[in-house]
Amino acid sequence: MKIKKMQDLNKLKKSGEQQLFPSGIKITVGLATCGIARGADKVHDAFKKELQKQKVKATVVPVGCSGWCSREPIVNIIIPRMPKITLGDVSEDDIPGIVRNLKNRHIPESKILYRTDAEENIADGRVRKYASASQAATSGKIPAYGTLPLFKKQKKIALRNCGLINPADIQEYVARGGFKAAYSAVTGMKPEKIITEVQRSGLRGRGGAGFPVGKKWEMARQAEGKKKYIICNADEGDPGAYMDRSILEGDPFSVLEGMIIAAFSIGASEGYIYVRGEYPLAVKQVTKAILQAKRSGLLGRNMFGTDFSFNVNVEKGAGAFVCGEETALIASIEGYSGEPVPRPPYPVEKGLWGLPTCINNVETLANIPVVLSRGGTWFSRIGTGKSKGTKIFSLVGAVERVGLVEVPMGISLKEIVYDIGGGIAGGRKLKAVQTGGPSGGCIPKRLADISVDYESLTKAGSIMGSGGMIVMDDRTCMVDVAKYFMSFLKDESCGKCLPCREGTQAVFEILDRITRGRGRTKDIEQLKDVCEAMSQASMCALGKTAANPVLSTLRYFGKEYDEHIKKRRCSAGVCSALIRFSINADKCIGCEACRKACPCEAVSGKPRKMHKISVKKCIKCRACYEVCPVKAVEIR
Numbered sequence: 001m002k003i004k005k006m007q008d009l010n011k012l013k014k015s016g017e018q019q020l021f022p023s024g025i026k027i028t029v030g031l032a033t034c035g036i037a038r039g040a041d042k043v044h045d046a047f048k049k050e051l052q053k054q055k056v057k058a059t060v061v062p063v064g065c066s067g068w069c070s071r072e073p074i075v076n077i078i079i080p081r082m083p084k085i086t087l088g089d090v091s092e093d094d095i096p097g098i099v100r101n102l103k104n105r106h107i108p109e110s111k112i113l114y115r116t117d118a119e120e121n122i123a124d125g126r127v128r129k130y131a132s133a134s135q136a137a138t139s140g141k142i143p144a145y146g147t148l149p150l151f152k153k154q155k156k157i158a159l160r161n162c163g164l165i166n167p168a169d170i171q172e173y174v175a176r177g178g179f180k181a182a183y184s185a186v187t188g189m190k191p192e193k194i195i196t197e198v199q200r201s202g203l204r205g206r207g208g209a210g211f212p213v214g215k216k217w218e219m220a221r222q223a224e225g226k227k228k229y230i231i232c233n234a235d236e237g238d239p240g241a242y243m244d245r246s247i248l249e250g251d252p253f254s255v256l257e258g259m260i261i262a263a264f265s266i267g268a269s270e271g272y273i274y275v276r277g278e279y280p281l282a283v284k285q286v287t288k289a290i291l292q293a294k295r296s297g298l299l300g301r302n303m304f305g306t307d308f309s310f311n312v313n314v315e316k317g318a319g320a321f322v323c324g325e326e327t328a329l330i331a332s333i334e335g336y337s338g339e340p341v342p343r344p345p346y347p348v349e350k351g352l353w354g355l356p357t358c359i360n361n362v363e364t365l366a367n368i369p370v371v372l373s374r375g376g377t378w379f380s381r382i383g384t385g386k387s388k389g390t391k392i393f394s395l396v397g398a399v400e401r402v403g404l405v406e407v408p409m410g411i412s413l414k415e416i417v418y419d420i421g422g423g424i425a426g427g428r429k430l431k432a433v434q435t436g437g438p439s440g441g442c443i444p445k446r447l448a449d450i451s452v453d454y455e456s457l458t459k460a461g462s463i464m465g466s467g468g469m470i471v472m473d474d475r476t477c478m479v480d481v482a483k484y485f486m487s488f489l490k491d492e493s494c495g496k497c498l499p500c501r502e503g504t505q506a507v508f509e510i511l512d513r514i515t516r517g518r519g520r521t522k523d524i525e526q527l528k529d530v531c532e533a534m535s536q537a538s539m540c541a542l543g544k545t546a547a548n549p550v551l552s553t554l555r556y557f558g559k560e561y562d563e564h565i566k567k568r569r570c571s572a573g574v575c576s577a578l579i580r581f582s583i584n585a586d587k588c589i590g591c592e593a594c595r596k597a598c599p600c601e602a603v604s605g606k607p608r609k610m611h612k613i614s615v616k617k618c619i620k621c622r623a624c625y626e627v628c629p630v631k632a633v634e635i636r
Contacts, residue, residue, distance in 0.1 A: 002297035004305035009174060009183055012296070016175025020165070021128070025058035025102060026078040030163060032065035032249045033242070033281055039091065040073035046095040047075075054099050064250015066163025068150060070402040071113060074163075079105050083115040083131045085142070115142045122160040123177030123373050149419050150401055155382065157390050158206075158366040159406045162250035167285050170292040173253040179298055181372040182260045186304050191221060194265045198368070200376030202388030207233055207324070207361030208436070208465045209541070210387075210454045216358060220266040220348040223356035228268040230259055231352065233361040234275035234282070235329060237321035238437030239488065241468035243392040244362035246404055248275065248282035251366065252289035256299070256312060258365030261372060263310045266358050270311050274329055277316040287314055321438075321492035324466075325540045326351075326359050328494065339494045340540035361466065363392055383409030387453035391464065397471035398425050407452070414448040417471055428473035432556070436465030438485045438492075439545035441552030442478060461552040463545060477574035478557040479564050483511040485549040493542060500543030503534035507550060515575040519565035527554065573635035576620040580636055585610050587632035594624035594633055 003009050029035070029044040047060045066074055071088030077098075078084045085107050087098075094111060101108055118129040145151055156162075165172040173179070185194055199214030220228065232255055236244040247255065259271045275282055290312050293299040301309045315333050322328045323338040326347050332338040333352060351357025367389065371379045380388050387409035393416065396402050400422030407416060413433055417423070424430050432442040435452075441462030443450060450456050454464050472481065490504035507530050510523050531547030538544045554561060563569050570578040583594070583603075590608040602618040605611030613624065613633075625633045 003179070003183075004297065006183060009179060012171055012174045014175075016169075016171035016173070019061075019169065020172055020175050021078070021080075022059060023080060025056070025080075027058055027060045028063045028076040028078075028163075029060065030065055030072060030074040031062040032162075032246055033279075034065055034069040034246075035072040035074065036281070038072045042092050043073045043075065043090050043095065046092045047099070050095045050099045054096075054103070056099055056102055058102065061166050062168070063165060064162040064167050065246045065404060067154075067159065067404040067406075068113070068401065069404060070400075074113075076163075077102070077107055078130065081131060083117050083142075084119075085115050086113045086145075087111040088113040109142070112142055114145050114148055116145045119164070121177055122157055123180070123370055125374065149422065150403070150405075153411060153415060153420055154406055155390050155408050156406045157370050157379075157382075158247060158254075158363050158392055159404070160251075160370070161254060162246060162404075165251065167250050167252055168288045168292075170253060170289070170296060170298075173251070177373065178253055178369070179257055181369040182257045182264075182298070183304055185261050185372060186264050186306055186308050191265045191267065194261065194372065195221060197376040198265075198371060201371045201379040202376075202383075202386075203364070203367060203371060203379065204387070204454065205360060206363035206367070206391065206466065208463065210464060213360065213364060216348060216360070217262065217265050219346075220268075220356055220358040223349050225356040227270070227355050228266055229352045229355060229357040230263045230266065230268040230271040231329070231333075231357060231359045232259055232271065232273040232365055233324065233326070233329060233359050234273055234279070235317050235324045236276060236279075236362075236466065237319070237324055237492070238466055238468040240396040240470050241394050241437060241466055243394055243404065243467045245276075245279050245282050247362050247366050247392075248273075248279070248286050250285075252282075252286040253293070254366040254369060255286070255362055256289055256293055258360075258368035259312060260298070260303070260310060261368050262358060262360060262365065264308055266356075268358065269309055270313070272313050272315050272333060272352075274315045274317055274323070274333060276319060278319055283314060283316060290314065320494070321488075322494045322540070322542050325542060328540070329359065330357065337494070339496045340542075342539060363467070384451065384453045386455055391452070391467060393467045393469040395421050395469050395471070397469075398428060398473035398476075399423070399471040400425050409453045410451050412449050413443060413452055416452065416469070417448065421471065424471070424473050426473075428475065430471070431474045431476050432472045432478065432481075434462075434470040434472065434481070434485075434549070435468070436463035436545075436548070437468045438488045439463070439542065439548050440465050440468070441548040442472070442481060442556065443552070444556040447556075461555055462548060475572055475574070477515075477570050477572035478553040478560050479511065479570075480515055480572075480574045482549045482553045483508065483515055486511055486546070489542065489546045493546075497537075497539040497543060499534050499537040500539070500546065503530050503538070503543065504546055506530050507534075507547075511550070514561065514564050515570070516577040517564070517568045517575075519561075521565060523565065524554065524558075524561060579620065580615055581613050581618055581620065581622075581625060582634055582636055583611050583613055584632045584634055587630050589630055589632070591629060593627045593629060597623040597627045599623060 204210040328338040347357045486508045495501040595603040
């Protein structure tokens with residue numbers, strides 16, 4: 001059915017609602033990359049087979065990532081007139097028992113994470129109830145969604161549909177308010193009014209730079225050219241970051257709708273989604289979404305019965321980190337090496353094939369439909385004075401609850417790590433949090449109360465970036481951390497400009513020398529000098545921000561640099577050249593675990609007798625340290 005009028009959209013919405021809330025039992029399985037990595041695809045197939053085997057009527061639907069990645073595979077069970085129940089760590093072995101209990105409309109409690117009594121549709125503010133108050137009360141033993149620390153402080157706007165809808169079904173997206181904002185924009189609003197609304201929202205680019213979105217659109221609107229382009233930047237290359245991937249895998253239609261609104265506003269007729277080739281599932285889902293949108297008349301010629309036409313193409317990147325930079329991304333689409341060029345002129349003036357081009361990242365575009373449907377003023381009330389709305393972070397590292405979180409700007413780092421993330425894994429102590437990807441800075445524990453917004457993070461020597469957030473515990477060596485990120489950046493530098501090409505290599509060599517116990521006192525000043533040169537003279541953001549990991553660790557963890565250089569010591573026990581392994585005679589029980597684990601026969605000893613480690617043979621692989629059941633192996 002081609003969507004030309006609001007009645008057509010409402011008809012599609014009704015059929016989508018019947019799928020979202022069927023009259024019978026519905027089971028959803030999170031089939032994003034994180035879920036599949038832990039066997040969710042097998043769980044999905046096992047449910048289908050077991051339901052047929054036990055003759056239980058229920059529909060099984062794939063959905064995206066709901067955010068609690070550390071508890072995947074995650075399964076939702078929706079029984080009419082009952083709270084929605086979410087299960088975690090579900091395996092194939094659990095399926096027969098779950099299905100057997102479903103015959104009696106019962107769900108075993110052992111795997112239950114929480115219940116959902118009602119769900120807000122952020123696109124229009126309406127609330128959908130799964131159960132009445134009395135029915136929810138009977139589930140009192142099961143924690144409610146909004147009471148869990150992981151979700152209590154979150155506010156999902158860009159992630160509003162992830163984990164709730166089938167990403168390959170346009171009807172379910174429309175049922176959640178999808179394409180209503182695009183229809184209103186194209187059929188009843190002037191482009192200037194849309195841009196004004198986006199400006200009123202205060203939305204800034206979520207790709208890292210934080211440039212005001214409304215300002216960029218205004219510049220693109222005013223630019224002269226026979227044709228204009230809109231590009232969705234999905235070249236997410238930060239280690240540990242997967243915000244954009246999760247949106248494309250779990251809710252690709254929200255990005256398409258954002259692109260339609262952006263294209264109409266600036267006068268573009270063609271768009272590109274530039275996505276990493278390493279994201280095959282994201283590519284698959286967004287390609288499906290484009291085909292469905294075309295069939296429904298939501299992309300293509302004369303959209304919504306108007307003279308506005310817009311098409312979207314998918315372009316797979318080859319994996320270069322530097323292609324996240326706008327001009328390098330454009331060069332890659334054009335078929336050239338992904339290398340940045342000097343600006344100005346900016347892409348909004350002269351971009352793809354020399355024509356005006358507006359580039360926004362995935363998260364930015366996913367916010368647009370909500371900004372338009374709820375209004376810029378509504379959006380601007382969330383966040384801080386200069387950092388409006390919410391921000392998605394991939395919370396990873398030494399934290400109890402690893403996952404994808406979306407929080408209002410202005411929340412403290414401490415709240416994210418301890419309240420949402422559940423604190424440091426294994427009862428260890430927080431040492432630092434690295435924000436902003438490989439060219440972000442490391443914020444120490446003493447600044448954990450810092451407000452997470454653009455200005456505060458920059459002042460602390462870090463950046464917001466695209467949203468990577470790596471938590472580090474007290475076993476982390478900060479000199480080694482700086483070395484790791486500099487190793488990544490030097491490899492990803494395109495090599496076009498000398499400050500970045502030579503600077504990243506020089507800084508890495510100094511850091512490598514320090515971690516090997518050959519550091520010199522003058523190395524500290526040399527690091528600062530080279531970092532300053534990179535920041536001032538590099539052509540693009542990769543080189544300009546590459547110094548952040550080094551300068552922030554020097555600023556907050558300078559004593560560790562001094563320790564490595566002056567004492568030839570790594571107190572964290574990470575830098576292999578500065579440590580040695582030994583066995584504590586008072587703790588060793590002679591279990592032989594260390595001897596069996598050692599790959600180079602450096603451990604000697606007889607059963608139930610004290611063991612020893614040969615310093616000459618030891619390659620410091622840590623195998624003995626990891627397997628010792630009584631912690632008798634010590635790092636000195």
